[in-house]
Amino acid sequence: MQLDILYATVSGNAETVARKLEELAKEDGYDTSLNELNFHTVKTFKELRNVAIITSTYGEGDVPEMGLDFWMELKNSNDKLINMKYGLIALGDRSHEVFCGAGKKISKKLQDLDAKKVIENLECDGNTEGSHEWSLKFLTKLKAFGYNKK
Numbered sequence: 001m002q003l004d005i006l007y008a009t010v011s012g013n014a015e016t017v018a019r020k021l022e023e024l025a026k027e028d029g030y031d032t033s034l035n036e037l038n039f040h041t042v043k044t045f046k047e048l049r050n051v052a053i054i055t056s057t058y059g060e061g062d063v064p065e066m067g068l069d070f071w072m073e074l075k076n077s078n079d080k081l082i083n084m085k086y087g088l089i090a091l092g093d094r095s096h097e098v099f100c101g102a103g104k105k106i107s108k109k110l111q112d113l114d115a116k117k118v119i120e121n122l123e124c125d126g127n128t129e130g131s132h133e134w135s136l137k138f139l140t141k142l143k144a145f146g147y148n149k150k
């Protein structure tokens with residue numbers, strides 16, 4: 001099964017989490033790709049089937065520069081994502097007004113476009129706690145969805 005992992009980071013936490021998820025996915029038999037969020041346009045993104053997004057938040061609930069072009073395009077897109085299943089980890093810090101705003105708004109938009117959320121978003125407060133457990137659960141759930149489909 002193919003899993004495409006996308007991340008947007010400034011100081012590296014989201015990339016670290018994304019790389020660990022990729023390692024776990026490979027161990028679990030997935031074929032993977034790992035890219036910055038801006039690697040995709042909506043046109044290439046909508047072809048993906050199994051997606052993990054890991055993003056931190058900057059400014060006032062903003063997507064990091066590394067994912068901003070993609071987000072600006074996605075935000076205005078009406079292209080449905082009915083074949084996409086996704087999981088999302090949002091990194092942030094509750095000392096900021098809009099906690100995990102980037103992850104929250106990307107996830108909401110994906111749901112508005114009918115992508116299927118296979119697991120609740122993980123929101124990390126000032127660290128990456130819980131990301132290992134979340135990754136294991138996400139991979140298991142994704143597989144279960146895949147098998148159900150067959």
Ligand SMILES: Cc1cc2nc3c(=O)[nH]c(=O)nc-3n(C[C@H](O)[C@H](O)[C@H](O)COP(=O)(O)O)c2cc1C
Pocket residue numbers: 008009010011012013014015055056057058059060061062064091092093094096097098099100101126127
């Ligand atoms: C200048 C600055 C602005 C930030 N703004 C927010 C914010 O609006 N909301 C939030 O939840 N976290 C905010 N954070 C916290 C980061 O998202 C958090 O530290 C995250 O773990 C960083 O991950 P990264 O290393 O992948 O960029 C901000 C951090 C900095 C340094």
